[in-house]
Amino acid sequence: MFEVKSYSKDRVQSYDLLIKQLDALLEGETNRIANLSNASALLGQFLERINWVGFYLLEEDELVLGPFQGLPACVRIPLGKGVCGTSAEQKATFVVADVNAFPGHIACDAASQSEIVIPLIKNGQTIGVLDIDSPEKDRFDEVDKEKLEEFTETLLKHI
Template identity: 70%
Template sequence: MFTKSAYDGKLSEQYNTLSKQLKALLEDEPNRIANLSNASALLGQFLDRINWVGFYLMENGELVLGPFQGLPACVRIAVGKGVCGTAVANRETMLVPDVHAFPGHIACDAASQSEIVVPIIKDGEVIGVLDIDSPEKNRFSEEDRAGLEKFVEVLVNYI
């Protein structure tokens, strides 16, 4: 059911399929960690040319590492620091074509070259972020932004 070959058509259509699969995968499960774990696994299977995908969750005013796919990562990130903390502070998706040109970038994995971070907002409050890194510069497009924002819109209903 969740194979790469299931994603046909334009990138926007592939993201629509991905969001439908996410909903089907999470629909009957109330556990937040289980749902974030499956969401990161689904994205890890869907996205190519990435080296890390996962979540940071707000806890006591800072981001704390949550479920992810990839190498070990930074555990805590202050709001306003790095790409993830900036996404929280600005309450907007950060699409960074070259992380080395981003002031204050936190290098958890030296192989990362580009990054996209989508804030997860529930009931008007930022509760975390979806963070995806790539070993390629300019990996993420505006289509990725739109598709991942839709993915997070579905996800927020199950966490």
């Protein structure tokens, strides 16, 4: 049985524990949707001051909504559009302090003020993105970027 351990006040240590928990939670499971669902649930429990966390999966030339935690969201996002589509197209993580200042931002939830999007790249190919929104401006920093990239690397071993 999976057990959630307590997180410390040190953010790096807490993220490291989260990544270990993800690896243990997904061990032996190969179903992509099940693993993405558990990953989004785990992040939803771990991260504070967010209003949406989930995945968009690449199908042909657009991202399609996958497992998530939060309010209903945009279902399809073209490559190169908004933060998610740009991240997928450029294969780069985007930390956006103010979504309203991002050219072409797609507002799925008007409450979202900042965002981090990490591309999911497997065997050199983008397969989707991890998208996390916050109702606070400037919510995400370099620690979040580094550790969420590690989180997605661990996740990709299981999908």
